[in-house]
Amino acid sequence: MKHNKHTYIKLFTSTFYLSAFTFGGGFVIIPLMKKIFVDDLHWIEEDEMLNLAAIAQSSPGAVAVNAAILLGYRIAGVFGALMTILGTILPPFITISIISIFYSAFRDNAIISAVLKGMQAGVAAVIADVVLNLGGSVIKDKDIISSLVMVGAFVATFFLKVNVMFIILICGLIGAAKVLININKSNKGGDSK
Amino acid sequence: MILLELFWSFMQIGMFSIGGGMAAIPLIQNQVVNINQWLTLTEFTDLITIAEMTPGPIAINSATFVGIRIAGLPGAIVATLGCVLPSAVIVFTLAWIYNKYKELTVIKGILSGLRPAIVALIASAGLTIFILAIWGEGGFSSDPQSINITSALLFTMGIFILRKWRLNPIVVMLGSGLIGGLVYSLI
Numbered sequence: 001m002k003h004n005k006h007t008y009i010k011l012f013t014s015t016f017y018l019s020a021f022t023f024g025g026g027f028v029i030i031p032l033m034k035k036i037f038v039d040d041l042h043w044i045e046e047d048e049m050l051n052l053a054a055i056a057q058s059s060p061g062a063v064a065v066n067a068a069i070l071l072g073y074r075i076a077g078v079f080g081a082l083m084t085i086l087g088t089i090l091p092p093f094i095t096i097s098i099i100s101i102f103y104s105a106f107r108d109n110a111i112i113s114a115v116l117k118g119m120q121a122g123v124a125a126v127i128a129d130v131v132l133n134l135g136g137s138v139i140k141d142k143d144i145i146s147s148l149v150m151v152g153a154f155v156a157t158f159f160l161k162v163n164v165m166f167i168i169l170i171c172g173l174i175g176a177a178k179v180l181i182n183i184n185k186s187n188k189g190g191d192s193k
Numbered sequence: 194m195i196l197l198e199l200f201w202s203f204m205q206i207g208m209f210s211i212g213g214g215m216a217a218i219p220l221i222q223n224q225v226v227n228i229n230q231w232l233t234l235t236e237f238t239d240l241i242t243i244a245e246m247t248p249g250p251i252a253i254n255s256a257t258f259v260g261i262r263i264a265g266l267p268g269a270i271v272a273t274l275g276c277v278l279p280s281a282v283i284v285f286t287l288a289w290i291y292n293k294y295k296e297l298t299v300i301k302g303i304l305s306g307l308r309p310a311i312v313a314l315i316a317s318a319g320l321t322i323f324i325l326a327i328w329g330e331g332g333f334s335s336d337p338q339s340i341n342i343t344s345a346l347l348f349t350m351g352i353f354i355l356r357k358w359r360l361n362p363i364v365v366m367l368g369s370g371l372i373g374g375l376v377y378s379l380i
Contacts, residue, residue, distance in 0.1 A: 069285065096257040111378060119367075
């Protein structure tokens with residue numbers, strides 16, 4: 001892809017919008033990034049987006065910032081990463097700067113809290129949509145281990161509140177074990193499938 | 194030098210908050226309330242409330258908030274940069290390693306194990322927000338009275354529009370915020 005001015009501007013504006021309207025932080029921004037950079041712009045593949053998400057989650061710091069750095073770097077190099085960092089950091093920076101001055105008025109404003117409440121429902125809908133797409137494609141792969149990992153990881157994080165780092169570690173190990181066993185099998189002349 | 198102290202404190206927060214989001218709260222509290230006494234505990238609780246009501250990662254929000262309270266705009270800039278710097282360095286390193294070795298079978302295997310896990314993490318984050326939107330702070334309840342009807346309708350409309358017309362997600366989010374505000378003002 002050509003790294004022209006248009007790419008940089010698009011990287012900045014897309015991450016700026018996403019960051020400005022993503023409440024709750026953490027993983028919420030990943031499905032939104034996927035929606036824009038994979039589904040709308042077709043700049044990277046779905047698999048690659050999930051790989052970047054895994055790296056973002058395993059690194060220290062805010063997941064949203066990490067994912068933005070990785071995405072920007074992957075699409076348009078170091079300068080692209082600078083664009084996405086700025087795009088991700090500026091909205092909360094501006095919002096908080098303003099709010100810290102008007103905090104008590106903001107907290108007690110009923111209309112603002114109604115708008116925020118409405119947006120929560122919208123964000124939930126967007127995430128549900130992405131989960132249906134991604135989950136569907138994992139199941140369609142007909143790889144039983146992948147499907148089990150998905151269900152297991154969900155139960156572990158949502159119901160059992162297992163530390164996310166631990167889940168990442170275990171699932172990575174399962175994946176590594178899977179390919180190593182496959183290699184072993186094919187070396188012995190068995191069915192490598 | 195207060196700016197240097199801000200930078201150093203938030204650099205530590207950025208470096209050691211692994212897993213993001215809520216995991217960062219105790220670290221921030223330790224630096225901001227216990228060690229440096231930049232905020233009282235009440236102010237810190239207010240900060241967490243603001244951070245939850247506004248967009249952006251909690252660590253960035255607190256860096257901006259604390260920075261501006263302690264040393265004005267320069268403070269906010271320095272604290273935010275300090276917060277981002279460690280992750281930028283580490284993530285760049287990991288991205289480089291990933292690009293160099295992503296064709297290795299073992300790395301491919303690890304990533305193939307991680308992808309379904311990431312889908313699960315997204316699903317979990319989504320469900321948490323869904324419950325917050327529909328039932329509020331109290332969490333899931335089987336009592337139909339506790340359902341926020343406006344939110345439930347907005348969610349249903351949102352998912353229908355997204356699946357049927359593949360609309361830009363930002364339009365859906367902004368639209369539901371707008372409708373939420375309107376419904377509140379009218380009722």
